[in-house]
Amino acid sequence: MSRTAAPAVVILLGPPGAGKGTQARMLEEDFGLVQLSTGDLLRAAVAAGTEAGKRAKALMNAGHLVPDDVVLAVLRDRMAAPDVSRGVILDGFPRTTRQAAALDGLLASAGQAVSAAISLEVDDAAMVARVAGRFTCASCGEGYHDSFKTPAHAGQCDACGSTEFKRRPDDNPETVAERLKEYHAETAPLIAHYETEGVLHRVDAMGPIAGIRAELAEVLSRAMA
């Protein structure tokens, strides 16, 4: 799949609502990679009441970034698991230049490097509505939206049939506005970082999900050829 035997490391960049989670799940299917979402890992830590979760909870609910040491600790634990050996799609990490440097160091020590960083380009104005209406299946994680993607049979997950759904506590308009601010202040500069490293790909992410999936598949096929 990749030029060397090294596992692929794909980074998805984009503000909240850009579709990182949705597309990461599709890339898992298309390329056999494993989605690593630091947001999901932190939410699991909060739910489990771990030390990391206790430090993260209030910051996440306010739409602020969680300290690097907390994020790096949960990510390192996850990356040590055997299922990530084929490669990963990083969704929501790195989010600061310090995290990008930490990732570069972590990969370099294993003889690896970032294969591709994909910037999902969207209009901020549309993101609040996108995020505020979204919900997921509590059982399998399939994503839905009040306006754009409702289950085929109301109240029942298309993918697994579960009737339990959940909404994130930080998916409300005020918190999304904070998260967008954090994105532009802390994360958007990473686009230039990966451009300099020659691994950046920009993809217009305002259109239909299937079209974006096809474009991402093309970009990744080339990057990993």
Ligand code: AMP
């Ligand atoms: P996400 O699921 O990616 O939208 O992340 C939800 C929240 O988790 C963010 O608003 C942050 O509070 C926290 N978070 C997730 N990833 C990171 C990260 N790489 N660095 C700092 N905070 C993070």
